Amino acid sequence: MQIADSWMYNPYEDVENVHCPICDEECEEVYINRAGDVVGCDVCMSTQDANEWAYEQSENAKAEWEDRKFDEYRDRMLFDSE
Numbered sequence: 001m002q003i004a005d006s007w008m009y010n011p012y013e014d015v016e017n018v019h020c021p022i023c024d025e026e027c028e029e030v031y032i033n034r035a036g037d038v039v040g041c042d043v044c045m046s047t048q049d050a051n052e053w054a055y056e057q058s059e060n061a062k063a064e065w066e067d068r069k070f071d072e073y074r075d076r077m078l079f080d081s082e
Helices: 002-007 050-080
Strands: 030-032 038-041
Touching: none
Parallel strands: none
Antiparallel strands: 030 038
């Protein structure tokens, strides 16, 4: 049984108190982007369903567009009245 245990040795098991370089909190996982840069950890980042995120972005875009249309209208009324 000792042979089976030796080939399953994980050198990372000995590392304790790993801290995120972004938030400096103790963490279990670190997230890395394609360029190899650390962007956060399981403490300071969260995940979201892609479809849910896309829907929220489209709703926010609609709201921002309505706000921009109102702001443009208000500005035209203010400047045209002078």
